[in-house]
Amino acid sequence: KQEVTQIPAALSVPEGENLVLNCSFTDSAIYNLQWFRQDPGKGLTSLLLIQSSQREQTSGRLNASLDKSSGRSTLYIAASQPGDSATYLCAVRSQGGKLIFGQGTELSVKP
Amino acid sequence: GAVVSQHPSWVICKSGTSVKIECRSLDFQATTMFWYRQFPKQSLMLMATSNEGSKATYEQGVEKDKFLINHASLTLSTLTVTSAHPEDSSFYICSASSGGSLGTNEKLFFGSGTQLSVL
Numbered sequence: 227k228q229e230v231t232q233i234p235a236a237l238s239v240p241e242g243e244n245l246v247l248n249c250s251f252t253d254s255a256i257y258n259l260q261w262f263r264q265d266p267g268k269g270l271t272s273l274l275l276i277q278s279s280q281r282e283q284t285s286g287r288l289n290a291s292l293d294k295s296s297g298r299s300t301l302y303i304a305a306s307q308p309g310d311s312a313t314y315l316c317a318v319r320s321q322g323g324k325l326i327f328g329q330g331t332e333l334s335v336k337p
Numbered sequence: 338g339a340v341v342s343q344h345p346s347w348v349i350c351k352s353g354t355s356v357k358i359e360c361r362s363l364d365f366q367a368t369t370m371f372w373y374r375q376f377p378k379q380s381l382m383l384m385a386t387s388n389e390g391s392k393a394t395y396e397q398g399v400e401k402d403k404f405l406i407n408h409a410s411l412t413l414s415t416l417t418v419t420s421a422h423p424e425d426s427s428f429y430i431c432s433a434s435s436g437g438s439l440g441t442n443e444k445l446f447f448g449s450g451t452q453l454s455v456l
Contacts, residue, residue, distance in 0.1 A: 262447075267428070267450070268449060268450060269343070269430055269447045269448055269449040269450045270381075270447040271447075272445075272446065272447075315380065315381070317381075323386075324371075325371065325445055326383070327380045327382075328380060329380045
């Protein structure tokens with residue numbers, strides 16, 4: 227059974243700092259991994275999708291890496307801003323097309 | 338990008354009543370949609386996979402008679418919480434793939450969620 231874990235559960239940083247969010251999964255037989263952002267009481271916004279054959283994806287200040295063999299992914303946020311404050315979720319697409327989510331990292335960027 | 342519309346965004350109901358939540362893909366056809374629930378400070382838990390024209394597939398521990406799913410068209414899936422009780426209070430989110438049929442390498446797009454509060 228696929229399990230996804232995110233560390234840390236919460237993170238508070240000053241504005242401008244670079245940061246890394248971690249995601250690990252137990253079953254390396256995945257199709258892809260996706261990072262999402264969720265604002266309080268809202269739905270999900272897809273940030274980056276990494277296919278199982280890829281090592282990383284970049285979008286603006288965001289960079290996501292994938293090491294499928296070790297079951298790990300990281301989301302790197304450069305020059306963080308208060309508007310980046312949200313909960314970040316990683317999810318892996320496993321057999322049957324199901325998307326299994328981690329518990330999320332609650333990020334707070336202080337001005 | 339693809340848009341998934343979910344309504345209502347919030348609902349308050351009395352215990353024992355039924356509540357219907359709609360999930361629509363606005364600019365694409367979705368053969369398969371997924372329903373999740375999320376408790377405060379917790380992650381999304383998959384409840385069921387909704388397939389157009391056939392019965393939904395429920396995850397272990399999810400009562401199919403409690404959470405009725407209907408996927409009657411390629412753009413609409415509904416989740417009905419029957420005889421709701423306070424423990425059903427949660428945030429419910431739907432998602433759909435932008436592919437015509439579910440491909441495992443496609444992005445999933447999510448609705449904005451429905452906050453259900455049962456008194």
